[in-house]
Amino acid sequence: MTHVAAGRRVLITGGTGSFGQTMVRRLLDGDVAEVRVFSRDEAKQDSMRRAIGDERVRYHVGDVRDRDSLMRAAHGVDHVFHAAALKQVPSCEFFPLEAVRTNILGSANVIEAAERNGVRSVVLLSTDKAVFPVNAMGISKALMEKVAQAHARSDLGGRTVVSCVRYGNVMYSRGSVIPLFIEQIKAGRAPTVTDPGMTRFLMSLTDSVELVEHAFVHARPGDIFIRKAPASTVSDLAEAVCRLFDAPVKLDVIGMRHGEKRHETLASREELARADDFGNYFRVPVDSRNLNYAAYVSEGDVVEAPTEDFDSSNAPQLDVPQIMDVLLALPEVRAELALRDPVLAC
Numbered sequence: 001m002t003h004v005a006a007g008r009r010v011l012i013t014g015g016t017g018s019f020g021q022t023m024v025r026r027l028l029d030g031d032v033a034e035v036r037v038f039s040r041d042e043a044k045q046d047s048m049r050r051a052i053g054d055e056r057v058r059y060h061v062g063d064v065r066d067r068d069s070l071m072r073a074a075h076g077v078d079h080v081f082h083a084a085a086l087k088q089v090p091s092c093e094f095f096p097l098e099a100v101r102t103n104i105l106g107s108a109n110v111i112e113a114a115e116r117n118g119v120r121s122v123v124l125l126s127t128d129k130a131v132f133p134v135n136a137m138g139i140s141k142a143l144m145e146k147v148a149q150a151h152a153r154s155d156l157g158g159r160t161v162v163s164c165v166r167y168g169n170v171m172y173s174r175g176s177v178i179p180l181f182i183e184q185i186k187a188g189r190a191p192t193v194t195d196p197g198m199t200r201f202l203m204s205l206t207d208s209v210e211l212v213e214h215a216f217v218h219a220r221p222g223d224i225f226i227r228k229a230p231a232s233t234v235s236d237l238a239e240a241v242c243r244l245f246d247a248p249v250k251l252d253v254i255g256m257r258h259g260e261k262r263h264e265t266l267a268s269r270e271e272l273a274r275a276d277d278f279g280n281y282f283r284v285p286v287d288s289r290n291l292n293y294a295a296y297v298s299e300g301d302v303v304e305a306p307t308e309d310f311d312s313s314n315a316p317q318l319d320v321p322q323i324m325d326v327l328l329a330l331p332e333v334r335a336e337l338a339l340r341d342p343v344l345a346c
Contacts, residue, residue: 193235199311
């Protein structure tokens with residue numbers, strides 16, 4: 001990651017996850033002085049330590065729910081990327097208070113620890129599920145965004161710039177559907193699909209990291225950055241995986257899970273009305289008005305909002321061959337194909 005100046009120290013919460021490991025490697029390609037990986041799982045940290053083998057990486061066992069452990073980890077740090085979260089929709093539905101403690105209160109702890117330690121910038125990772133949320137995970141991430149924006153309103157002129165990024169499903173990230181489809185096909189089973197007409201955004205892990213880098217460079221306090229992304233139906237995605245692995249195109253429709261939406265939204269029409277369009281990205285600035293209610297009652301803002309949200313049903317739709325091309329660009333998919341036929345993975 002060339003945007004981090006030489007000699008800087010970076011803290012990544014949830015650093016042993018898919019995003020964290022990718023970001024650590026990108027940072028190490030530059031002249032970063034130190035990368036601190038903060039997470040709860042010492043086994044994953046040990047595995048990551050052996051895999052990376054770089055003395056610039058320091059590992060901190062801790063939980064974002066514990067402000068004191070964050071205060072220690074953030075001491076002397078220049079930048080923070082906050083990826084630690086409870087991300088599984090069904091789990092958060094059954095344990096919503098756990099989502100509150102980690103995704104909302106934990107994020108508030110990250111911001112406070114950063115501010116008290118004089119950190120220059122904090123980028124928090126959000127999700128499309130935070131827009132029009134219908135599940136506990138999305139609601140908790142939406143409130144995380146509000147916490148970041150509230151900090152921007154109350155910390156005018158402060159040293160710590162806090163911003164958010166919002167993106168859709170990351171292909172082949174931990175818990176995503178593509179490795180599940182491949183596992184089922186390898187076991188001779190039909191891929192399980194909740195709703196064939198359901199649509200989802202398709203983003204690579206590289207896309208998500210580049211979005212965070214864009215926010216790191218361009219963010220003002222309270223900004224939300226959104227990466228534009230194509231989408232597809234879940235049935236087309238499953239069919240593309242079946243074709244790549246020479247499996248019969250036969251789907252097992254099991255019905256929607258707890259808290260699922262048929263379509264996901266990356267930006268609401270109200271947000272788009274005040275967003276800056278950077279080509280591949282939207283920037284949604286914070287509403288910096290104060291609690292002068294007369295401005296809302298007698299004045300307010302007159303803006304002409306777009307007629308549509310930016311969601312996975314009206315985003316550019318990929319067909320099955322296009323999805324196959326996207327999947328072949330993923331190193332994990334190529335590795336799985338190589339186990340079957342080395343020629344297919346080339």
